[in-house]
Amino acid sequence: MRFNVRGENIEVTPALREYAEKKIAKLERYFTESPNANVHVNLKVYQDKKTKVEVTIPLPNLVLRAEEVNTDMYAGIDLITDKLERQIRKHKTKINRKSREIGRKELFVTNGNVSKEDSIETDNDIEIVRMKRFDLKPMDSEEAVLQMNLLGHSFYVYTDAETNSTNIVYRRKDGRYGLIETV
Structure with a gap:
């Protein structure tokens, strides 16, 4: 090494x-x-x-x-x-x-x-104990962060309204937010 x-x-x-x-x-x-x-x-x-x-x-x-x-x-x-x-x-x-x-x-x-x-x-x-299915609604990242906070989750998966791709917003340890864009 x-x-x-x-x-x-x-x-x-x-x-x-x-x-x-x-x-x-x-x-x-x-x-x-x-x-x-x-x-x-x-x-x-x-x-x-x-x-x-x-x-x-x-x-x-x-x-x-x-x-x-x-x-x-x-x-x-x-x-x-x-x-x-x-x-x-x-x-x-x-x-x-x-x-x-x-x-x-x-x-x-x-x-x-x-x-x-x-x-x-x-x-x-590794055991999956619960499975969820949901529709991805088109929205922008700010709306996704609001939805995530309303649900009380640490991340939120959504479809970006402009690019039509699946993205993820998440809460970082420092309290700010991150965005993962899929390719």
Whole structure:
């Protein structure tokens, strides 16, 4: 893994860089061979002394991504590593099974450094408990945001009146709104 550690409103010290690289490099034990990936680590400090750690690891057919807000940068890096490990364990069985079905080499370790309880997880963890159908009404993004707020949801799917394509508006963690346009 090649690391790209950068800071926003913070100078990345050699000790901080080394700590982040050391912790995230431990994830390599989950892979059959060391992945040829560029690991992007983004460290931010806000005015209220909160820190945010974002890690993105693009892999073939999978992108591992996690972010954590904490008052201590080092604790945030520890929590990010835990989140990424959970993601890897969650996807390990499913991805290895699909790889075997189509005859590709497995991406994750099947045995070895991973504990027994980690390999017990199956695809049964994902269960759809409710299904809804609705008509997409043509509207603009502002009306979609109003509808979303009226319903008390965190996202809303609609048909854009101008482009006639399906779009999604959503409420971001910072309280503002985002728009996803389909192509």
